[in-house]
Amino acid sequence: MRSISYHKDDVIVVDRVSKSFKLRHNRVESLKGRFVGVFKRRWRQKTESFHALEEVSLQVRRGDALALMGSNGSGKSTLLQIIAGILRPNAGRVLVQGRVAPLIELGVGFHPELTGEENIYLNASLYGFRNHEIRARLAKIVEFSELGHFIDTPVKNYSSGMYMRLGFSIAVHLEPEILLADEILAVGDAAFQEKCHVRVAEMQKDGMTLILVSHNLDQVSKYCTKFVRLDKGQVAETGTLENIVKAGRQKN
Amino acid sequence: MTDIVENSPNSTGAISSPSMLWRYRDLVRNLVAKEIKVRYMGAALGFIWSLVNPLVVTLMYLVIFTYVFPSTQPHYALFMVTGIVHWTLFNQVTNQSCEILVQNAGLLKKIYFPRLLVPLSSVLVNLTLWSAALAVYLVFFPMLGGHFSWVLLTYPFYLLLFFLFVWGVGMILATLYVDFRDIKHLVEVSLQVLFWATPIIYQLDRVPVRFRHVLLLSPLAEFTVVFQSIFYDNRAPSLTITIAFMTWTITVVSVGLWFFNKRVPELVERL
Numbered sequence: 001m002r003s004i005s006y007h008k009d010d011v012i013v014v015d016r017v018s019k020s021f022k023l024r025h026n027r028v029e030s031l032k033g034r035f036v037g038v039f040k041r042r043w044r045q046k047t048e049s050f051h052a053l054e055e056v057s058l059q060v061r062r063g064d065a066l067a068l069m070g071s072n073g074s075g076k077s078t079l080l081q082i083i084a085g086i087l088r089p090n091a092g093r094v095l096v097q098g099r100v101a102p103l104i105e106l107g108v109g110f111h112p113e114l115t116g117e118e119n120i121y122l123n124a125s126l127y128g129f130r131n132h133e134i135r136a137r138l139a140k141i142v143e144f145s146e147l148g149h150f151i152d153t154p155v156k157n158y159s160s161g162m163y164m165r166l167g168f169s170i171a172v173h174l175e176p177e178i179l180l181a182d183e184i185l186a187v188g189d190a191a192f193q194e195k196c197h198v199r200v201a202e203m204q205k206d207g208m209t210l211i212l213v214s215h216n217l218d219q220v221s222k223y224c225t226k227f228v229r230l231d232k233g234q235v236a237e238t239g240t241l242e243n244i245v246k247a248g249r250q251k252n
Numbered sequence: 253m254t255d256i257v258e259n260s261p262n263s264t265g266a267i268s269s270p271s272m273l274w275r276y277r278d279l280v281r282n283l284v285a286k287e288i289k290v291r292y293m294g295a296a297l298g299f300i301w302s303l304v305n306p307l308v309v310t311l312m313y314l315v316i317f318t319y320v321f322p323s324t325q326p327h328y329a330l331f332m333v334t335g336i337v338h339w340t341l342f343n344q345v346t347n348q349s350c351e352i353l354v355q356n357a358g359l360l361k362k363i364y365f366p367r368l369l370v371p372l373s374s375v376l377v378n379l380t381l382w383s384a385a386l387a388v389y390l391v392f393f394p395m396l397g398g399h400f401s402w403v404l405l406t407y408p409f410y411l412l413l414f415f416l417f418v419w420g421v422g423m424i425l426a427t428l429y430v431d432f433r434d435i436k437h438l439v440e441v442s443l444q445v446l447f448w449a450t451p452i453i454y455q456l457d458r459v460p461v462r463f464r465h466v467l468l469l470s471p472l473a474e475f476t477v478v479f480q481s482i483f484y485d486n487r488a489p490s491l492t493i494t495i496a497f498m499t500w501t502i503t504v505v506s507v508g509l510w511f512f513n514k515r516v517p518e519l520v521e522r523l
Contacts, residue, residue, distance in 0.1 A: 021521060032434070085259050085364035088517040093260030100364075108362040113290050122286055125279040126363050 010097075011178060011209050012060040012083060017092035019053040019078055019233075052078040053233045055092065062098075065210040067220040067241075070230035076213045079230070080104065080180050083211065098209070101127055101176030106167025106187065112156035116147055116166055119155055123170050137173045144199070145169035146192070161188050172199050178209045183216070197222060273366050283373040284380060291377075302381040303388060306340045313453055325455065327397035327484070334483045335452030335476050337389045341382045342418055342472065343443055345375055349422035350429040350436040353516075357523035367516045368509075371426055375419045393483070403488050410482065410489065410497070414475050417501040420508035427512050430519045450476050468493075471500035 024047050053075045060066050068076040081087045083094055084102035109126050110119045120141055124134045142151050145165045155163060164187045171179075179200075187196060200223060204210060214220050220227065221241060229237040292298045310333055317323045317332070325331060352374045353360065360367065394400070429435045450472045451459065459467055467473050474497045478489040489497075 082259060085257065086361065087521060088259060088261060088263075090261060093258055093263070095256050095258055097256045102363055105362045109359050111286055111290060113293055114286060118286070121278075122282045125276070125282045126359065126365055128275055128365065129278070131278045131281070 007059065007061065009061045010059045010095075011062045012058075012097075012211070013095040014056055014058045014079070014083065015093050015095070016055045016057050017053055017079070017082060017089045017094060018051070018055055019075075019082060019087065019089050020049045020051045023048045023050050051233050053082070053089070053230075056230070056233070056235055057092075058228055058235065058238070060209060060211065062209055063204070063207050064226060065204060065212070065224040067224040067227040068211060068213045068230065069215060069220065069227055070236070071215065074230040075233040076230050077104075077182055080182055080211065080213050084180050096178065098177030099128075099175075100178045100180060101171055101174050103171050103179065103181040105182075106164050106171070107155075108167075110155050110163070110167070113154055115154055116145075116151040116158070117142075119166070120170055123167070124174060127174050127176075129174060141166075141169050141173045144173065144195075161192075164188060165192060168196060172196070172203065175203075176208065178211070179203070180211050180213075182213045273368065276366055276369055279365060280369055280373045280376065283369070284376050287373070287377045288380060299381060299384065303385055306336060306385050307388075309340075310336050317453065330393070330396035330398055331455070331480060331484045332453050333389060333392070333396065334480050335450070337385055338414065338475065338479050339447065339450070339452055339472075340385060341378060341414070342421075343447075344378045344382070345418045345422050346425060346439055346443060348374060348378065349425040350439060352422075352426045353430055353519060354523060360520050360523060367520075368512065371419065371423045371512065374426075375415070375422050379415060398483055399486050401486055403482055403486055406488055407479075407482055410475070410478050410494075413497060413501045416505045417471060417475070420501070420504035420506075423508035423512040424504070427515045427519065430515075430522060446470075446472055449473075451480075452476055468496075471497065471504070474500065 056075070056079060058066075068079060070076050078087065080102070081104065082089050083096060084100060084104065085096070086102070086104075107119070107123060109122050111122065114122065117138070120138065121131060121134050124137075125131065142148075145151075145162075145168075147162060147166060150158070150162065155166075158166070168187045187193065200210070204223075210223060212220065212223055225241050227237075227239060227241060228235055231237075288299065292301060295301060313332055313336070314329055317328060349371065352370055356370050359365075360370070425435060425439065449467065449470065451467070456464060456467070456473070456477060468477070474493055478493055478497060481487050481489045481493075
């Protein structure tokens with residue numbers, strides 16, 4: 001088997017990673033169900049393996065902006081979750097160097113009853129931040145989110161746009177070395193989206209590595225220089241961005 | 253230079269090294285503060301409600317064993333309250349532990365943080381609320397006939413053991429619950445039985461000798477006797493029971509940590 005060669009500037013190495021899920025049909029969670037299942041076939045739990053990723057390898061250099069592309073169910077989000085350390089691969093390994101901020105969902109851990117400010121502390125500490133570090137960034141986060149005095153209102157009273165803006169604002173102020181984003185860079189109205197773009201570009205200039213999961217070509221071409229296209233859990237295509245834009249145009 | 257984190261089928265590095273846990277200490281603080289705030293939000297009496305349950309239980313038994321079946325034991329109230337106060341902590345943690353992973357699915361599936369912090373913050377929430385009950389207990393302690401003596405200095409040590417034991421039980425239950433939802437109901441029933449199988453409202457001496465040794469194998473009986481010895485008998489717990497209790501605690505915490513860490517990466521997929 002081909003062994004992967006490491007480069008000193010690699011911040012993410014995905015080395016022949018495979019991931020399968022057990023799909024449970026007729027899931028049996030109770031002891032009674034399991035017991036009856038011994039005698040009755042209809043009660044038995046059927047499991048089936050689903051291969052989400054098969055021997056996927058890729059390397060990302062410091063400062064790269066990589067787009068993970070592919071149709072629904074091609075395994076992009078699973079790969080992102082494995083890089084983020086949320087899921088564990090069945091085979092292969094992932095090496096990550098640097099502080100990772102996975103943005104799989106905006107506002108993870110937000111509690112509807114708590115105020116925007118309280119949720120900033122909660123959310124940021126999920127990324128491993130200390131409260132004093134958050135306090136130092138608080139003003140900037142609030143300003144960027146454009147929430148103004150709504151910041152001390154419970155989040156349950158926010159509109160979805162306000163909620164997303166706050167979540168995004170926290171994420172981009174945590175100064176991650178690696179940002180893993182799952183289709184969430186399109187937040188809010190056009191003006192706010194532009195602001196997000198400027199902010200992310202700024203972070204990229206400062207050396208941030210970006211992995212963006214998307215099947216939106218416009219978005220991808222805005223942020224990324226390279227791409228990996230997954231198909232049925234395997235790497236189908238890799239290249240630089242010009243190719244993908246061309247390929248996309250041909251498709252259309 | 254930052255550390256390289258590996259994620260592979262056998263990697264354990266990312267799970268929970270002590271330094272990693274320490275880095276996330278403010279997360280624990282924020283989770284505990286959130287839980288306490290949210291739990292009693294909107295209730296006029298707030299967290300005072302956490303005191304109501306042990307208080308009502310205590311008064312109920314006190315009435316029964318003063319008027320219905322009068323106890324001949326001196327300072328019976330002190331004896332009983334000592335057991336009930338400590339039982340309350342065990343009772344609350346075991347009751348709530350089952351569902352903590354399922355309740356926190358939203359966090360666990362969206363971001364990586366040391367998973368161990370979920371059962372830890374849950375048990376700390378209970379400990380924080382319980383410390384109010386303990387404070388009330390200590391205020392009433394001299395009035396119920398208790399003496400402040402050097403023996404009380406051994407209490408923090410046993411309390412720590414007790415806390416670790418409860419945490420271990422919580423981790424085991426939380427892990428099992430994801431696959432066996434019956435556990436929650438089983439726990440509810442078992443707690444009823446365990447309460448009466450533990451010498452909380454009766455003295456161990458009242459149990460026939462041949463059952464006494466069986467009863468004392470239970471960790472719950474052991475810590476109840478330990479705390480009664482400290483607060484009621486005003487005597488340091490015996491070496492035998494200390495060793496027995498320590499053995500239980502070390503076993504349960506090790507099994508809990510091992511089991512939780514081993515199962516949790518896979519459980520996250522199924523939440």
